[in-house]
Amino acid sequence: MRFGLRYFILSLLLVSVPAFSHARFRMHEKTKEGKIVFTSNTPPRNDSTGLKKGPCGDVARTATPTVFKPGQEVDVQWEETINHPGFYSIHFSKEKDADFTVLLEKYEDTLNDSLMYGKTHTYSAKVKMPNIECDGCTLQLVQHMTEDPQNPKLYYSCSDIKLVADKPSTDKPPVVVPPEVPEPEKPAQDKVKPAKPTDVKVKQND
Template sequence: MSCLPATALAHIRLIEPAPRHEQQKAGPCGAGTDDARGEAPSTFRPGQTITVRWQETVPHPGYFRISFDAEGQDAFADPPAAGERGDPAVVLVDLIADKDGTQTYEQAVTLPDVSCERCTLQLVQVMTDKAPYGDGNDLYYQCADLVLSEDAPETSGAPAEDDAGGCRTASAGPLVLVLVLGRRRRRA
């Protein structure tokens, strides 16, 4: 029996919405051809503004990009060159500046005003200190599976564990508040 972890955290860790998995190296969502949709998507209302939170676990100069695909993940494309903006039909926020050292980031994102059962939010870290760009060692990926529904309460979001140990979608209002306050106290 091995005591090594099955997967290792690489350079970024998506916190909210809940990530599909921890793998990060092969696009579009971190695991390449094994990027199957997860069982517990986060649910939001179409057009809702959410806060995407992630942590950079290994610092590199560069930037971050947040994209959205209403029908899975086939619309995601890597930046053709470092610093080039992505397709505005897919990329929600681009060129989010990297900070020095390891940091926790928060970015307000307004989701598209569409209903979808199999939509995906993608976070990409683009490292500009890796040359040449595009050699496969300069991008890290994380995705969150989403459902956008008019029936979702405006405070819905991250899956929460139910009493049986599984996941269910629940109101994240008070839970998120407690987590955010806890993080802020630790930083102070």
């Protein structure tokens, strides 16, 4: 009986713990040597996967946004820590986590095997950044859980970015001075002195 009770309590713990973990922008992973390696160019603001309040779970913006170019195509990666049916969407805000626009409307959740012992489902999609510049823009990942299609649950994860265009160079090009080309030498001319007139006497006939 005690064994059955312990098993029941353990089962409840295993069921209840995952309720706080769902999806987030991919953050990092450990190598075989135990080192932490960042594997995403759009890391989340924090490592929480249970942010239910939009748009970013009340998580403050970080001081280290990732820099991209306007119009750049970015490979966005995220991970699911607890399997749920549904789909994902990715959104963009120019500033202050407001007025989000859709970059990726629907990415189906296609991996449905069970997740245990730290295993995750990893997804990636290419999205094109808006052709604007901004210092405080945000990428937002939304997980739409569809166990109850009439009342889907939403989970959020945000990543801080900047869009900065290449600036034209202000350096003046170096002035190239052409090498001096010597003038061709004129052919030498012999100087001939004119002969002096001599006194010529002309004999006149009487």
